[in-house]
Amino acid sequence: MALQLERATQQRAAILAAFREHPHPLLPADVHALASVHCPGLGIATVYRTIKVLLAEAVLETVNLPGESARYELKDRPHHHHFQCRACGRVFDVPGCPPSLAAYAPPGFAVDGHELTLYGRCAECLRG
Amino acid sequence: MALQLERATQQRAAILAAFREHPHPLLPADVHALASVHCPGLGIATVYRTIKVLLAEAVLETVNLPGESARYELKDRPHHHHFQCRACGRVFDVPGCPPSLAAYAPPGFAVDGHELTLYGRCAECLRG
DNA sequence: CACTTATTGATAATGCGTTATCGTTCTCAT
DNA sequence: ATGAGAACGATAACGCATTATCAATAAGTG
Known part of the structure; x- marks a missing residue:
């Protein structure tokens, strides 16, 4: 084996x-x-x-x-999305998920998943 | 010149x-x-x-x-997001944008942008 | 029309993330 | 403790998207 x-x-x-x-x-x-x-x-x-x-x-x-x-x-955490800091490039998990995302797809399209990435400055880079 | x-x-x-x-x-x-x-x-x-x-x-x-x-x-269209078909791989524009996305970021983080991608099957691939 | 040179097409070269290779080392069952 | 082979580290090789090179072509000017 x-x-x-x-x-x-x-x-x-x-x-x-x-x-x-x-x-x-x-x-x-x-x-x-x-x-x-x-x-x-x-x-x-x-x-x-x-x-x-x-x-x-x-x-x-x-x-x-x-x-x-x-x-x-x-792979031990519930559904979540990500935030990337434009300054340091690091990626953070963000909990939660906007509702009804599938509603934005064109009529006749079937949505079975999504990815959301937020961008900005993390708390640490805002301070420094 | x-x-x-x-x-x-x-x-x-x-x-x-x-x-x-x-x-x-x-x-x-x-x-x-x-x-x-x-x-x-x-x-x-x-x-x-x-x-x-x-x-x-x-x-x-x-x-x-x-x-x-x-x-x-x-670059002639208003803010929008994208849908990618898992079957044919093509990418489509989707109008609109979920509100209050910045609220999902951790406290102390500043959000200045976002990207949203929906996945699924396009109308054409669902038919075929 | 003739000339200048920006632009092109073919292709070699690059950059970078990832994988394969291979001799050596370490894990574990005996 | 010992042996078999799983796993390792160093590095060459790979795949792919993108860029650079350079002789040939074609756009625009006089």
Whole structure:
């Protein structure tokens, strides 16, 4: 037998810790930087490999924002949307969801999902 | 003197005609295919070059959808959002905009813009 | 019409995110 | 403790969208 990631490695633990400690959508490069603190020498290839497996296991989900490469976050939170700071580029989760979004589609179209991204300045960048 | 695109070429006319005849966000490859009908032999490099100039002239605007490369459309329509068909991949404009979107941001955050994308099946794909 | 040069088309080159390769290391069952 | 092979790190390779290069073409002027 032996599928993938059966073994509990330090790398996998560090990558999962990064997602748990930072409940924001993370770029693979973010994950690499954050997990490297717990696991020095971590390779970027391992980050990509592990993300792929965690997606297959439905532990992570992909967050695609307009004009950005894919981010990932833990798939343990209810439906929500995202806010991207124009200053620091970081992405934050925002709870809730506007009602009746499907009503905006043209007649005869079937809506089965949506993505909403808010833009502006995060509290930290407004202060600084 | 002589800036750029001072000359009225057939290529530029065909590219603008493609946008006027297809009021949807178009990929550079879409523009190339559509404009080639009016202008056989049109090169993809010319499409990219012309799009860049039309963006600088504020004739076109960029439409970034999650997980997709940039599309472009004429900058002559009021604020609106987009619908992408999961079957054919085409993108349609949808008029209107949900109210009070900024209220969803975390306290202390300043919202100055947003992007909304609806997903589903377009009328044509539902029929076929 | 002739000339100047902006513009073009073909294609090589680039940038960047992601994946494949491969020899080495580490996990875990025995 | 030992052996099999899963997982790793470094890096080459890849895919794709976009841009640069350059000789040839064509728009606009005199």
